Amino acid sequence: MLPVIALIGRPNVGKSTLFNRLTQTRDALVADFPGLTRDRQYGVGRIGPGPYIIVDTGGIGSAPEGIEALMERQVQLAIDEADHLLFLVDARDGCTPEDLDISQRLRRLGKAITLVVNKSDGTDPVQSSAEFHRLGLGDPVSVSSSQGQGVRSLLDQVFERL
Numbered sequence: 001m002l003p004v005i006a007l008i009g010r011p012n013v014g015k016s017t018l019f020n021r022l023t024q025t026r027d028a029l030v031a032d033f034p035g036l037t038r039d040r041q042y043g044v045g046r047i048g049p050g051p052y053i054i055v056d057t058g059g060i061g062s063a064p065e066g067i068e069a070l071m072e073r074q075v076q077l078a079i080d081e082a083d084h085l086l087f088l089v090d091a092r093d094g095c096t097p098e099d100l101d102i103s104q105r106l107r108r109l110g111k112a113i114t115l116v117v118n119k120s121d122g123t124d125p126v127q128s129s130a131e132f133h134r135l136g137l138g139d140p141v142s143v144s145s146s147q148g149q150g151v152r153s154l155l156d157q158v159f160e161r162l
């Protein structure tokens with residue numbers, strides 16, 4: 001059985017871009033507006049220590065109906081079946097209240113989580129990731145899903161924890 005890695009995070013942080021990078025495909029639709037990915041999308045990746053199954057999701061934190069609605073059904077299903085969660089945040093937006101809400105919910109699950117600071121291209125990764133320590137998920141890993149920096153190293157770290 002291949003390990004299952006799920007991509008979690010609020011809309012527009014770059015989950016689908018990372019999915020495509022990890023699967024070396026363009027299967028996931030990437031958009032510069034939020035909310036395009038509505039259900040789960042599966043792919044097989046072989047980068048670094050792979051292979052692995054990667055699951056793209058959409059929508060967490062996008063429902064306006066309060067904290068209980070934060071995890072839509074599809075995201076919950078993806079989380080349930082995952083061995084490891086990649087929680088993506090956006091280096092350019094910084095740490096948002098929604099990121100804090102999501103991190104609190106994720107921490108309660110007791111699953112292995114890696115905090116991924118995406119869009120770190122054009123930023124100082126040390127500076128831009130520092131504020132995310134407050135999410136209480138350990139040391140953030142900086143990547144650029146669109147440029148590729150940090151992705152190999154991210155996978156090495158995930159596989160060490162599987």
Ligand code: GDP
Pocket residue numbers: 009010011012013014015016017018029030031032033034035036037118119120121143144145146147
């Ligand atoms: P999702 O909603 O989380 O799936 O986000 P998408 O993958 O659709 O990406 C949202 C937007 O962010 C798109 O315009 C992407 O091109 C852009 N984006 C994604 N990853 C990166 C990155 O590493 N660096 C930069 N500069 N932009 C990115």
Ligand code: MG
Pocket residue numbers: 015016017029030036037057058
């Ligand atoms: Mg998407």
